[in-house]
Amino acid sequence: MATDELMTRALEMLGDDGPLSVEAIHRLTDLADVPESMTIAEVADLLDISPHTLRYYERAGLVEVARDGNGHRVYDAQAVRRLVFLTRMRLSGMPMRDLQHYISLVDAGQHTTPERLDLLIEHRDTIRRRIRELTLSLTAVEYKIATYGGSTGPDVQSLDTADRTALPYEPPRRAALPAD
Amino acid sequence: MATDELMTRALEMLGDDGPLSVEAIHRLTDLADVPESMTIAEVADLLDISPHTLRYYERAGLVEVARDGNGHRVYDAQAVRRLVFLTRMRLSGMPMRDLQHYISLVDAGQHTTPERLDLLIEHRDTIRRRIRELTLSLTAVEYKIATYGGSTGPDVQSLDTADRTALPYEPPRRAALPAD
DNA sequence: CTATGGCTTCGAGCGCGCTCGAACGCAAAC
DNA sequence: GTTTGCGTTCGAGCGCGCTCGAAGCCATAG
Incomplete structure (x- = not known):
């Protein structure tokens, strides 16, 4: 119940743009089909991080990884799952x-x-908290974009500039807005 | 029009928690009542950054700031407005x-x-993009919290744990979930 | 038989954004 | 007149999270 709800909510957020959602859904779903064991290159590819970083995480004590006969790393399913988790946490700060x-x-x-x-x-x-911060900043930037231009405004027409009436009427330089 | 819409949308996001919203609304609104001139300490206070950082921004060429007779910085309204903008941009990454x-x-x-x-x-x-990333991570973390515990789960009761039925029934250690 | 390529370990280096300390100046308070 | 406090400049240092390079091992390809 709650799970579906959460998933739905998250997936709703994606609608707009393409590129991110692909990897993103990947990250959410590929917990299921993790192979028996993987090489460092495969894991790096899966998580979209470098082998260097994977070794770094291991040195940092975040995962233990077995070696094969040649001393090469062998990531088992558990290690990979942990790394998926760790990567997600890092990505979220x-x-x-x-x-x-x-x-x-x-x-x-x-x-x-x-x-x-x-x-x-x-x-x-x-x-x-971070999402709320960003949402606020986003609003500010959107506001700035919408009210930008005055005399020069090629891209601005596509946005609603009507509310510039709320500002002191002054075409070239705005008054109540940051001077930039 | 669009402005109101944006503002409303942003303010809606705040509803939940308290602490952030106060400073946040501050940041959105205090563009109006900026004093004629301010000292470094006042600006630092206003922006919730250190005087050190303000000097650093100046060295980095982001603002020019006049000096008084004693060589102390005097921030005029324009400089302050620019710094409000800069701080917001930095905060949003x-x-x-x-x-x-x-x-x-x-x-x-x-x-x-x-x-x-x-x-x-x-x-x-x-x-x-960042907001979408974070929203996705948030969902994952919420999911993990909701399905956490098994045998030991004091805080879990407050959350909906019903969907654990969707997982292989195994009280102490979960199977399809990351082993952590 | 020698390349080529991918892995190993280790320690050093880097880019970012501050953050701090030293040495000093000026001014109001005691 | 000294102390307290806030400011100045300058350059160095730091914490974080990687990122890289050197030197070497092993396996497969030509």
Whole structure:
């Protein structure tokens, strides 16, 4: 129930533009079909990060990865799933520090689930705040775009410029607006 | 018209939590009542950044600021308005580089408005992408929170855990979910 | 048999955006 | 007259998250 609702809400947000949504849906869905084991290049490709970064994450203690006969990394399904999670968290702005803490809790065992939940909830709230911040900035930028131009305004016609009437009438330089 | 619409949309987003909205609305509205001139401390306070950062922005060529008899900075209304803008752009993730470029266009005169508009539009799209990214991550985190716990789940009851029925029934360790 | 290519480890380096410290100046308060 | 406090300039340093390069190993291709 809640899940469907969440998914739906998220997918609704995508409607507008194309490029992102493809990888994005990928990220949401490919938890299902993770191969038995993968090479570093394959994982890097999957997560759209560099092998360097993958090695860096391992050095940072975020995942343990087995080696094959040649000493090459072999990522099992669990490691990949963890990396999907980690990548998502990084992408949404969780610091390495916190991720290291979280992982240490995971490795510490079942009894740490409450604390892990706290961390997740905290991060959720951080994301929400950030979205609100960005939405506000977006509004400001949209406003600026809409009221931009005055004398010169080639792209502006496509936007609603009617509300410039609310401003002091002064074609070349606006008065109540930032001078830029 | 469009303005009201934008504002309304932005303000709608705030409803939930308190702390951010206060400063946020501030940022949107205080363009109106900017004093004649301000000290560095006052501006720093207004923008919620450090005097150090203000000096840094000046060194970076983003604003010119006059000095008084003692060599102290005197921010006039125009400088403050520009800094409000700059701070907003920084907050929404525009790199210093781009801001420097933008400001150089502003200082180059009226004929650069089309290019400035391009930059603004580009940044608007960047913000939109970022919001969609974050919304997706948010959904993932919310999903994880909702399906978390299993045996141990004190905070989980407050959330809808009904859809765990969609997962393989396995109390202590989940199967189809990331093992963390 | 030698390339070529992809992997390994290790430590160093980098780009970004601040952030700070040192050494100093001026002015009002005690 | 000294102390307190806020400002100045300048250059260096820092925290973050990668990112890269060197030197070497191994396997397959030509």
